[in-house]
Amino acid sequence: MATGPSPHYFYVMTLPPAFPLPQPAPAPLPAATRLAYVLRHFHLAYDSVPEVSIGYEETAVVRLEDASGGFFSGQAPYPPAPQWRDWCGTRLPFFFSPPVEAPLLHLPAGRAFIGPDLISAAFYLLSGWQEYFSAERDQHGRFPYAASVQKQYGFVTLPLVNYYFDVLRAAVEHVTGQPLRPRRWGPAQAAFAGFITHDIDTIHGGWGTRIRSQLHQGHLPRVVQTLLYKAAGRPSPWNNLEEVQEATTKQGAPSTFFMLGSQQPASNGTLNADYDLTAASMAARLRKLAARGAEIASHASYGTATTPGRLQAERQRYGLPAPTGNRFHYLCWEPRITPQLVAGAGFRYDSTLGFAEHFGFRNSYCHPFFPFDFEQGQALAFLELPLNVMDATLHHPNYLQLSAPQIMPALQPLFAEIEKFGGLTTLLWHNDHFDPANDVTGPRQFAEIMTHLQQRGAAFLTGSQIVAEVWTC
The missing domain is CATH 3.20.20.370 (Glycoside hydrolase/deacetylase)
Structure with missing residues (x-):
């Protein structure tokens, strides 16, 4: 389980001529776009999510503060460092949190207030913003793990967006009184x-691997048999x-x-x-x-x-x-x-x-x-x-x-x-x-x-x- 930031290092690879890197699309991406994209996936992650207003407006039943601070109007690949908080026993990084720490989840009657800007944080990770706006690529033209926020803050094995959705789930359940169940799979409605x-x-390979393995195990008769199979044109391993x-x-x-x-x-x-x-x-x-x-x-x-x-x-x-x-x-x-x-x-x-x-x-x-x-x-x-x-x-x-x-x-x-x-x-x-x-x-x-x-x-x-x-x- 990730408990905090880990040492971070970047490496920059000059792209081979066969992979010229085009210019990224111009920003900005307005809050409404980010909200619609994230909420579409929230609705896919749970069965029968009830209709409830979620957003940045004062009138939203589940309300967040837009703490992106103009980040999505630029082309910086990496956001400010996250705040680390506990949610249901797991220590998590929350990107785009307000500078003054607010309660993670405040649940007055009929309303819900979420302190960190979960919508912006989920959009940043789910959309792949970091690799789109970063120019770092490896020898195959791929965005490298070493340049990622997952590596920097040590959460590659945590589905952080799902944890953000879990906070949002708790808020929706509070204001609607309706429990949300994660989606089910297949005819048997399996849990995952x-x-x-x-x-x-x-x-058309594997002969050398097999022979080396047999030699390592001291099975000389099997080595001879494998060589005969190969010479006879048998299908390769x-x-x-x-x-x-x-x-x-x-x-x-x-x-x-x-x-x-x-x-x-x-x-x-x-x-x-x-x-x-x-x-x-x-x-x-x-x-x-x-x-x-x-x-x-x-x-x-x-x-x-x-x-x-x-x-x-x-x-x-x-x-x-x-x-x-x-x-x-x-x-x-x-x-x-x-x-x-x-x-x-x-x-x-x-x-x-x-x-x-x-x-x-x-x-x-x-x-x-x-x-x-x-x-x-x-x-x-x-x-x-x-x-x-x-x-x-x-x-x-x-x-x-x-x-x-x-x-x-x-x-x-x-x-x-x-x-x-x-x-x-x-x-x-x-x-x-x-x-x-x-x-x-x-x-x-x-x-x-x-x-x-x-x-x-x-x-x-x-x-x-x-x-x-x-x-x-």
């Missing part, structure tokens, strides 16, 4: 949901889409496969797919996976997140029906370009927004949300299914470097936060991590995570099923 995804970057689906199905969940749409390497040499999505044999496999309950989605290739026209053209390579969901290769996302490309390509959802460097909440929110269009001053017409946990994040030498016994203790508090607010757990486990040779972030660790989520009562859904539930609310 799980979205189990697999990015398929490569299928990572050519395992059916095994991935079977492992996920055993845990009671459907798989959503994000398939790369291009074999062409990016202009900087970064590899894309090592398989042909349009080959008859691959198309037949994908149809069988879909017939068994999987969803086939777009894993847009490296470079599509910043190049107009490419994403839409790549989506057409999947045939009909075209995929409704997308996640960008390498989690590439340029906030000044990418959201409009996703909307323009016709996708109903995206699931890119998570920090590669750390598990948690990039937008400090554990529910699906509509990304904000800074140019038009309104929500875009597709849902973001935020990414919480990626296998590579947990052990990659550039990231957290957790050992196998450290993974579940690190993730359980995160899952508890999602369950608390009736949110969505999005898990990314690549197909190559289902190789038994991987004993750190491999099939055993995947099964441990899935067993935990299953025992906690998660409703496992595909991306399209999630969209269908949220969009009808």
Whole structure:
């Protein structure tokens, strides 16, 4: 649990020429715009929110003070330091609090007064303001975790917007006398949901990994057998889409496969797919996976997140029906370009927004949300299914470097936060991590995570099923 600010450091990467950073849209964003965007998501987070006036006006039944101080009229990426307060036993940072500390929640008869400006704070985090107006990018053109307020103040594993909504929930319950229940998921009305995804970057690999593992274990006969399999042209260890689906199905969940749409390497040499999505044999496999309950989605290739026209053209390579969901290769996302490309390509959802460097909440929110269009001053017409946990994040030498016994203790508090607010757990486990040779972030660790989520009562859904539930609310 975060208890206060942690040391903060920034690093600035000069963008490669292939990723020129456009100028941000001009401010300001008026209070009415921020209020409408935030309240739309508040209503999606709970079942049957009653109509009650919430805002900055004197006549509002649930009233806040606009403490943004002109921040949203400028282009500064970072707000003043937050005030730290306790809410229901959790120490939380409250951005845009008045300089003189007011009660967090004052509840006279028939009215409610909230001290911090929760609307501005929730808008700042949920809209991705910091990364839109920051010029800091890493070698892949991504906004880096090291430059985020989540890193600066140590709350990446807290869905802070949901905590802000919880304060607002208490205010609404007081003035209406009607209890609010977090949204429920699936036919069984589960308390939270799980979205189990697999990015398929490569299928023609894994021989070297398997041989090294067998040598390390001293299994020389198995090494010989593996070499013979390879020489005979057997399918490689990572050519395992059916095994991935079977492992996920055993845990009671459907798989959503994000398939790369291009074999062409990016202009900087970064590899894309090592398989042909349009080959008859691959198309037949994908149809069988879909017939068994999987969803086939777009894993847009490296470079599509910043190049107009490419994403839409790549989506057409999947045939009909075209995929409704997308996640960008390498989690590439340029906030000044990418959201409009996703909307323009016709996708109903995206699931890119998570920090590669750390598990948690990039937008400090554990529910699906509509990304904000800074140019038009309104929500875009597709849902973001935020990414919480990626296998590579947990052990990659550039990231957290957790050992196998450290993974579940690190993730359980995160899952508890999602369950608390009736949110969505999005898990990314690549197909190559289902190789038994991987004993750190491999099939055993995947099964441990899935067993935990299953025992906690998660409703496992595909991306399209999630969209269908949220969009009808």
